[in-house]
Amino acid sequence: MAQDDHSGTELAAADSSLAAQEFAGSTGTAVIPHDAFENPGFEPHRPRVTDEDAGREKRAQRTVYTLFYLSILGSVWAIAAYMLFPIESNDVGAVRLNNMFIGLGVTLALLGIGFGAVHWGKTLMTSAESIDVRHPIGGSEATQQGAVEVFRQADEESGFSRRTVIRNSLIGALLVFPLPAVVLFRGLAPQDQIPVELLSHTMWAKGTRLALDPSGVPIRAADVTIGSAFHVIPEGLVDLEHGRLEEKAKAAVLLMRLDPSELNEAPDRESWSYDGIVAYSKICTHVGCPVALYEQHTHHLLCPCHQSQFDVANHCEVIFGPAKRPLPQLPIAVDDEGYLIAQSDFTEPVGPSFWERH
Amino acid sequence: MSTATTRSTTPAKRSFTAGASEYINDRTGLAVAIKGLGRKAFPDHWSFLLGEVALFSFIVVLVSGTFLTFFFQASMAEVHYEGSYVPLKGVEMSVAMASTLDISFDIRGGLFVRQMHHWAALLFVAAIGLHMLRVFFTGAFRKPREINWVFGFTLFILAMAEGFTGYSLPDDLLSGNGLRIIDGMVKGIPLIGTWTSFLIFGGEFPGTDIVGRLYTLHILLLPALVVALIAVHVGYVFIHKHTQFAGPGREPTNSVGPPILPIYAAKAGGFLFLIWGVIALIAALFTINPIWNYGPYDPSPVSAGTQPDWYIGFADGALRLIPPGWEFVWLDRTWSFNILVPLIAIGIFIVLVLIYPFIEAWIKGDKREHHIADRPRNAPTRTAIGAAGVTFYAGLWAAASSDILATHFSLTMEGVIHALQATVIVGPFIAYFITKRVCLALQKKDREIVLHGYESGRIVKLPGGEFIEVHQPLDEYERWRLVSYESYQPLMIRPNARGKITVGQRVRAGFSRWFFEDRIAPVSKGELESGHDGHH
Amino acid sequence: MTRTKRRAGRRHPLATVALLALGLVFTGGAYAALSSGTVAQAEIDPNSQQTIEEGKKLFQANCATCHGLEAQGTANGPSLIGVGAASVDFQVGTGRMPMQMQGPQAQEKPVQFTDDQVKQLAYYVASLGPGPDIPADHLVNGGGDAANGAELFRINCAMCHNVAGAGGALTEGKFAPPLTDVSGVHIYEAMVTGPQNMPVFNDLNITPEDKRDVITYLKYLQDNRSPGGFELGSLGPVAEGLFIWIFGLGAIVAITVWITAKSN
Incomplete structure (x- = not known):
């Protein structure tokens, strides 16, 4: 083992010189004691009972082949279970039995082989250990020199370091050639759309009726009793041919009716509600989970994903959790027939924050 | 390439396996690999x-x-x-x-x-x-x-x-x-x-x-x-x-x-x-x-208890632990620190884990190959750092199930979040301190055992009337397990060839002191011999 | 580390087989032991003067302290005029009322009254003002469309009660209880009355037929064990992760110890 002159000193010196870095075996700040114990060498080999007792050896042998036979039994059982436990009817109980019995058969087949093989190795195969000699990973000095020589020769024959213009132009070409591939990835999303514009608008527009999720039946103001929570989509969403989920992901709204006396409304938003009925975006301003856990007495809205809490009585301001912005409010009114309608789209982008939002 | 299988001189007696393996080897040269690897030792633990x-x-x-x-x-x-x-x-x-x-x-x-x-x-x-x-x-x-x-x-x-x-x-x-x-x-x-x-x-x-x-x-x-x-x-x-x-x-x-x-x-x-x-x-x-x-x-429904699979939990937990209000509009752009801080914290954590081996090697300056695994107690600072990292990760991980912790232990989810915020920030330091002390104590115990043997539980009365407990000395094999480890010293700064002390040296010395100032060296032969004089 | 694992070598391989057999019997048995409880309908005439008188006596003895002698409400409990029979049947019939102590929310506990007494109380309160009635049997017997019910459940209920009805956390220590052993009548009553912090789902939001479908779905979940085996509490990835770490990896670490232990 390599020792250097740091050993024995109270504090090891920084290997400051170049020589120390070149010395591959530097011990760094390791302390090499002068009178360390010597390795006592291997302990005497201890035979196993199966090495000494022929009866035990026989028994181990029996155990091993029994396990292998059990494995065969398990495989056969799994095949039988495939046929004995069909799942043709609309019965989940049948699926449960099919899953369990095929599974247990396969389990037996696998564990039988596994326990058998390990038991064989542990009790019947020779228990002597072998000893490998380790060699330095870097190889011998001669090998390393040989590798260096190969590179040197290759460099000389190609002129890689000599012909710098060729070399540098090659490096340049290699750096630029992947760029077209990067550009190609623009095609991952439609060419004619800009995300910020899409994120800024939803399906809600002046006069769009509020409808029940999922049926799409419009809601009358009179239907919404105090303490109610209605899960709302814009009327017409269910009839969309394309982009239904994308529109729903922005337009989902929760409609609640509070006692108007409990609602603290800012003066400029008093006209956004109707007789204690308020509509807020259901999409969390944190990372976009649906916020729909409404507590009718505390007026708290909770997001189940990251526990942001919003106070419906105070324009859905954040009272706990990682979200920053209040849930956007949908201004609502009532049309001639008594149905709830939107006064306009949301006045700000709904859902999670994004860079261009301001 | 030579074949390593023995060619039988009497073809009639050759078994099918011998024939088949010779056929394959003549076309693949696998024998070289089998001869080289087949009897390699694989340490058992x-x-x-x-x-x-x-x-x-x-x-x-x-x-x-x-x-x-x-x-x-x-x-x-x-x-x-x-x-x-x-x-x-x-x-x-x-x-x-x-x-x-x-x-x-x-x-x-x-x-x-x-x-x-x-x-x-x-x-x-x-x-x-x-x-x-x-x-x-x-x-x-x-x-x-x-x-x-x-x-x-x-x-x-x-x-x-x-x-x-x-x-x-x-x-x-x-x-x-x-x-x-x-x-x-x-x-x-x-x-x-x-x-x-x-x-x-x-x-x-x-x-x-x-x-x-x-x-x-x-x-x-x-x-x-x-x-x-x-x-x-x-x-x-x-x-x-x-x-x-x-x-x-x-x-x-x-x-x-x-x-x-x-x-x-x-x-x-x-x-x-x-x-x-x-x-x-x-x-x-x-x-x-x-x-x-x-x-x-x-996009409209969601289930209570919405969680990712366990291995993504730490990231989800990190999102949950951010207090309200960490998002700003600045320069007409939205800066979502409630998302960036978890991402950056996790990123730093991942990079630190990734490069830890190089950091430790740099601090030690040890250029030798190491093939003997350390017992965790014999590298107290590393073990303590590991415990701190595990605590940090575990805190984030637990945060991903804050709602389930709340319902199953009758707590408030706000209380759980606040407790885990504290755990993630303070917990690693506590874990570090405790682990380091435990490691050092275990090392001291090992020294005691090497120097004085195991307590046998046998009490003997000496002729002078004094009672002592007989200690059972270790055999040389057990002793070797306890003394064969390496310890490191803090680095002492010395000027380099140009008489200067670089910033890198100072930083390295600082780390080295942090790592190795509480050092317990293995028992040496001399210590054991002199130790026997005064003790039983 | 000086490990001596003599014991590991002695484990009989057949133990595994026995364990497997045990597992088979156990799961099979558990599967067979499906039970479905039905709610007994009490034979109480809702309109008879006698029922209301009995209910009033019970009310004054057990509820009036908080809700007032005429159910008009006090500082400790809300007015019950107009809450309807459904509300009383739910609150008292699930043991939430009478309340043991003030807390984040009333806890379920053993029911304090007989079925008849619960009905008498319910009809007494119903006589004070119009409110939701106890639902008819055909709405709560689980004879509806489970698929429609499941969709409505996911949209209106799952965010609090979990998709599998396992329950979930609310703010400040409140929680949405598990629905795994709640009767159809009580589920229906909870929807129409909105107990505690639960919002009201009136008949114009979720029609009585839709409510029947939701109950049908929940009954389907109650009556059919998961096809995949034990549900681990239906808590999702948290339970699965803990299971694989503790039992999966635990079992495998035990196996590694056995494999590397010196055979005796």
Whole structure:
């Protein structure tokens, strides 16, 4: 083992010189004691009972082949279970039995082989250990020199370091050639759309009726009793041919009716509600989970994903959790027939924050 | 190339196996490899098998996953479900969801394979985690294994990516909300976030592309990378030969253990089947990811207790722990620190873990190869740093289940979040301190045992009337296990050749002092001899 | 580390087989032991003067302290005029009322009254003002469309009660209870009355037929064990992760110890 002159000193010196870095075996700040114990060498080999007792050896042998036979039994059982436990009817109980019995058969087949093989190795195969000699990973000095020589020769024959213009132009070409591939990835999303514009608008527009999720039946103001929570989509969403989920992901709204006396409304938003009925975006301003856990007495809205809490009585301001912005409010009114309608789209982008939002 | 098989002089007596192996060897030259590797020693310790757990559960993932690809259809086209599960009949859902339900309810044994695949995936990542902890705490990442640590850690990240992409494929409500969270996180990244999300989802969230794209990653790109890296990682285990714990006869220059053929092969081969069997047993008896309960993805509903699979939990937990208000509009742009801080914190944590071997090597300046695994107590600062890291990770991880902790322990979720915020910030320091003290105490105990032997419990009265307890001295083999470790000293700063002390030197000396100032050296021969004089 | 694992070598391999057999019997048995409880309908005439008189006596003895002698409400409890028979049947019939102590929310506990007494109380309160009635049997017997019910459940209920009805956390220590053993009548009554912090789902939001479908779905979940095996509490990935770490990896670590232990 390599020792250097740091050993024995109270504090090891920084290997400051170049020589120390070149010395591959530097011990760094390791302390090499002068009178360390010597390795006592291997302990005497201890035979196993199966090495000494022929009866035990026989028994181990029996155990091993029994396990292998059990494995065969398990495989056969799994095949039988495939046929004995069909799942043709609309019965989940049948699926449960099919899953369990095929599974247990396969389990037996696998564990039988596994326990058998390990038991064989542990009790019947020779228990002597072998000893490998380790060699330095870097190889011998001669090998390393040989590798260096190969590179040197290759460099000389190609002129890689000599012909710098060729070399540098090659490096340049290699750096630029992947760029077209990067550009190609623009095609991952439609060419004619800009995300910020899409994120800024939803399906809600002046006069769009509020409808029940999922049926799409419009809601009358009179239907919404105090303490109610209605899960709302814009009327017409269910009839969309394309982009239904994308529109729903922005337009989902929760409609609640509070006692108007409990609602603290800012003066400029008093006209956004109707007789204690308020509509807020259901999409969390944190990372976009649906916020729909409404507590009718505390007026708290909770997001189940990251526990942001919003106070419906105070324009859905954040009272706990990682979200920053209040849930956007949908201004609502009532049309001639008594149905709830939107006064306009949301006045700000709904859902999670994004860079261009301001 | 010479063949190593013995050519029999009497062809009539040659067995079929001998003939077959000669035939193969003459065309492949495998004998060279078998002769070289067949009797290699593989050191034996239970914790050395944890990497194999990861490898074998990956094999189970690969085999079961291949079966699933024959039935799964990665399409987001809408269909009305017409399969066997009554509560979803007629419900509109994507083809991906419908085909996953068909695997579960209409293909015999399909649910079993699906559950095996998912359970094996959870086990795969967990086994990598435990294996990494073993490697860290025994210092098995030291020279020459630093780069293999990096490969291994990269595999851990790839395994998480594999897991997350797979979790998202069925297009059910739970995984859909998971993707929604990913979308929200990506959008929170400055400058590129909005466009990145737009490109990932092929337009607005959720779009109709994401499942197909994740499928390509899940069954093509990521598995190819994992398989390639596993090959390199395991290849280096062969090149480096496995580390071993200190013990009689075990030297830094040898490797002692059962030979690969036959014992190790029997045990490891059997172990593959045992792991597979355990996974099969779990899959036969325990439900995992019941997508039939979750239903198809729809942006409006969500389930209480929406969580990612365990290995993504730490990231989800990090999001939950951010206090309100960490988002600002500045320069007309939105800065979402409620998303950036978790991302950056996790990023720093990952980088630190990734480069830890190089940091420790730089501090020690030790350029020798290390093949003897450390006992964790003999590297107290490293062990304490590891404990701090585990506490940090565990705090984030627990935060991902804050709601479930609240309901199951009758706590408030606000209380749970506040307690975990404290845990993540203060916990690592407490864990560091306690672990370091425990390690030092254990080292002292080892010294006591070497110097004075074990307490035998036998009380003897001396002629003078004094009572003493007889201590049983150690035999030389046991003593060797306790004294054969290396200790390091703090670095003392010395000027370099030009008479200057560089900043790098000062920093290194600072780290070195932090690492090694509480140093307990192993007992030396001299100490034992002089120690015997004054004691019993 | 000086490990001596003599014991591991002695484990009989057949133990595994026995364990497997045990597992088989156990799961099979558990599967067979499906039970479905039905709610007994009391034979109480809702309109008879006698019922209301009995209910009034019970009310004044057990409820009036908080809700007032005429159910007009006090500082400690809300007015019950107009809450309807459904509300009383739910609150008293699930043991939430009478309340044991003030807390974040009233806890379920053993029911304090007989079925007849609960009905008498309910009809007494119903006589004070119009409110939701106890639902008719055909709405709560689970004879509806489970698929429609499941969809409505996911949209209106799952965010609090979990998709599998396993319950979930609310703010400040409140929680949405599990629905795994709640009767159809009580589920219906909870929807129409909105007990505690639960919002009201009136008949114009979720029609009585839709409510019947939701109950049908929940009954389906109650009556059919998960096809995949034990549900681990239906808590999702948290339970699955803990299971694989503790039992999956635990079992495998035990196996690694056995494999590497020296055979005796």
